[in-house]
Amino acid sequence: MSATLQTTERPTHSSPSNSAPPTTPQPVPASRLTHQPQRGLLIVMTGASGVGKGTLREKWLNDQDVFYSMSWTTRPARSGERPGLDYHFVTPEQFEAHAQSGGFLEHAEFVGNRYGTPKGPIDAALSRGQDVILEVEVLGAMQVAAHSSEAVLIFIMPPSLTELRRRLEGRATETPERIEKRLARAREEILEAHHFRYVVVNDDLDRAVDDLCAVQRAERLKAQRYSAADLQSIVDQ
Ligand code: 5GP
Secondary structure, three states: OOOOOOOOOOOOOOOOOOOOOOOOOOOOOOOOOOOOOOOOEEEEEEOOOOHHHHHHHHHOOOOOOOEEOOOOEEOOOHHHHHHOOOOEEEEHHHHHHHHHHHOOEEEEOOOEEEEEEEEEHHHHHHHOOOEEEEEHHHHHHHHHHHHHOEEEEEEEEEEEEEHHHHHHHOOOOOOOOHHHHHHHHHHHHHOOOOOOOEEEEEEOOHHHHHHHHHHHHHHHHHHHOHHHHHHHHOOOO
């Protein structure tokens, strides 16, 4: 699925009126070398439900050729969600069978439902040189980190738990009881943020997107991404 995928999530917060006008982030070029594509980045966005991961991803990936991994979930579709675009909605039995056959890169339970990242398409995209973005809760992100040292883990932080509550309530997709469960989980997740490589505070959408672009750009520039063969092919040209 390309980065042009739309989601129903909308920003529930606005930029301060004295901030710079919204900018369209410039795509980060994959490589300035022409001899061969480098492996793509495996970028994992994690953080509490309602923190705005989907909104950030949509704006960040605007016009970039990035593979967005669509998750499987046993959660019922919300009004306006599109099967096959927002999630692959499955029964608990289908989910369990896929998990048993090793079909998920990671999977976790979240507030009574299961969520998982299908493994198949991800490695192919990375090998093509395409960056891959996952949007997962914290336990899933930790599983990816345990299996893949290359994963770039970014924790999206709300300005405060009070603000997160405001956003969850404003989204009006959950019952008050489920909002409380999500907030209790958010509290635990925030306290785990130091396990991740980067923290981006989503207090202002444009600034947070700039931070994500900075992470992506810096990760692309890492010397360790060059194999001996890459370097040899440069001196051979
Ligand atoms: P929601 O029900 O609000 O769509 O998602 C609940 C939480 O599950 C969010 O934090 C969301 O990022 C996370 N999530 C979505 N897809 C996956 C997935 O494939 N794996 C894991 N571990 N979490 C996911």
